[in-house]
Amino acid sequence: MDQALYGPDGFYRRPGAGPAAHFRTSAHNPVFAEAVGRLLLRVDRRLGAPARLDFVDMAAGRGELAAGVVRWLAAEAPDVAGRLRTVAVDLGPRPEGLPAAVEWSGTAPSGVVGLLLANEWLDNVVCDVAEVGPDGVARIVEVEPGSGTERLAAVPDAAQREWLGRWWPIGDSAGDRTEISDSSGTRAEIGLDRDAAWRSAVDRLDRGLAVAVDYSHTAADRPRFGTLTGYRDGHQVPAVPDGTCDITAHVALDACAATLGPDVETVLTTQREILHDLGISGARPDLALASSDPLGYLRGLSRASSAAELTDPAGLGGFGWLLTFSRC
Numbered sequence: 001m002d003q004a005l006y007g008p009d010g011f012y013r014r015p016g017a018g019p020a021a022h023f024r025t026s027a028h029n030p031v032f033a034e035a036v037g038r039l040l041l042r043v044d045r046r047l048g049a050p051a052r053l054d055f056v057d058m059a060a061g062r063g064e065l066a067a068g069v070v071r072w073l074a075a076e077a078p079d080v081a082g083r084l085r086t087v088a089v090d091l092g093p094r095p096e097g098l099p100a101a102v103e104w105s106g107t108a109p110s111g112v113v114g115l116l117l118a119n120e121w122l123d124n125v126v127c128d129v130a131e132v133g134p135d136g137v138a139r140i141v142e143v144e145p146g147s148g149t150e151r152l153a154a155v156p157d158a159a160q161r162e163w164l165g166r167w168w169p170i171g172d173s174a175g176d177r178t179e180i181s182d183s184s185g186t187r188a189e190i191g192l193d194r195d196a197a198w199r200s201a202v203d204r205l206d207r208g209l210a211v212a213v214d215y216s217h218t219a220a221d222r223p224r225f226g227t228l229t230g231y232r233d234g235h236q237v238p239a240v241p242d243g244t245c246d247i248t249a250h251v252a253l254d255a256c257a258a259t260l261g262p263d264v265e266t267v268l269t270t271q272r273e274i275l276h277d278l279g280i281s282g283a284r285p286d287l288a289l290a291s292s293d294p295l296g297y298l299r300g301l302s303r304a305s306s307a308a309e310l311t312d313p314a315g316l317g318g319f320g321w322l323l324t325f326s327r328c
Contacts, residue, residue, distance in 0.1 A: 001126045004145070004241035011246055012091055012124075025120050026213070026271070026316050027061060031280060031306040033068025036117060037076065038278045040069065043115045043209050044080055046328050053083045054114035054208070058201065059121035060088035062095040066102045085114075108204045116210040118201060122256065123214050123248045125197045129228055130156055130164060132171030132186045138164065141187075148240035160190050167191065167255045168222050187226035189249040195259040198322075202260060207327045213271060215250040216320030223250070253322045265325040272317035275310055282308030 005011050026032040036055075044053050057066040066088040073081040087103045094104035108116065129141040131152060139152040140160075156164060164170065168188040202210045217223060230237040232245035239247045257266040275281075285300030311317040 001241055001247050004243050004247055005124060005126070006091060007243070009243045011243055014243075015092075025061075026310055026319070027065035027068075027119055029306050029310055029316075030068060031303060032310055033065055033072050035275050035278050035280045035310070036065065036115075037069050037072040038280075039209075039211075039274075040073070040084075040115050041077060041080060042278075043328065047113065047207060049080075049083075050113050050207075051083060052085055052113060053080060054109070054112045054116075055084060055086045056108055056112055056114075056116040056204070057086070057088045058108060058116065058118035059124065060090045062092075063088045063090075063098045063102055063104070065117075065119065067099050070099050070101050108201060110204050111206045112204050112208060113206050114208045116201060116205055116208070117213070118198075118211065119213045121214070122194045122197060122212055122251045122253075124246070125194045127189045127191060127193055127249055128156075128160065129226060129249075130160070130170060130188050130190060131226075136171050138171040138188075143241060145241050148238050148242075156190065159192060163190055163192050163195075163255070164188060167219065167252055185222060185224040185226075187224070188222070189226055189228060189252075191252045191255050194251055195256050198256040198324075199259055202264070202324050202326065205324075205326045208325075209328055210324040210326070212251070212253065212256060212322040212324075213319055214253065215248070216253040216322075217250055218252070218254040218268070218320075222252075251320070253320045257322055257324070260324060267321075267323040269321050269323070270313070270317065271319040271321055272311045272313050274321050275307070275317070280307050280310065282311055 066086050089105050089108050130138045131141050132138050133152045141150050142153045143150050170185045170188045227250040228239050230239040230245035230247050237245050282304050284304045
């Protein structure tokens, strides 16, 4: 997975249009930039309007979200825009046409004061997959890079067994023969690297808010057969690790939150709830506007459609949001 995504010929190293050519995320929706801008204004107020307000966009793709937030703030809150430092973080080269106000970096800066947002980053952080074999024992899944053919190999190591036992029990993670009930799962994605990645991101935050937004699940609704899959050219495809497709798996955000320790303030909710709280909804404009301001009515319809996409509970609105506060 690591080589297929981030190796020399990996999916995220390839030139061209980037992820937008293969799948659609909230970052490709213009209303999402408005929502993040509104959230950034809340963080700014909570921090007392610091001299420098940071916005860090993790896994920025081609910088669509970072550019959108810069433009929205320049129009809606120019005083805040004047204090804003925007850093887009991704592995590829700086995209052409990105506003000069957006810095481009391969790593997240330290000492962040403001908002660090990781939209659909953790689902691409590498993870081992465990599966229960015919003998009832959970084993690590190995995969042939060219064909995607899988086989069961060694039992998980001690750290992996501990994580599975706490967060995603399947079969017998200890490696002993056991019976499997009809309700137990048979496949799991081990989130140790995701937990460590989120800890590392939060460590970059000095004061403010770090947010992970992703396909997610919690202990109450773990998928029985895992979620590992691929995306290419707008279609879901088998997760063959040959570098030609995105490889992704949903994130156990509750485990990511717990890894930060009991003294860290976290909130786990959904995108729909957060965006509604920020004043983003799919409500259509008043029909009377169609007569008095036809163009304004059409713009309102377009915005409502975009907002509805972002808040649809069966789609992007169902994404998990893990909010982590640091001295904010």
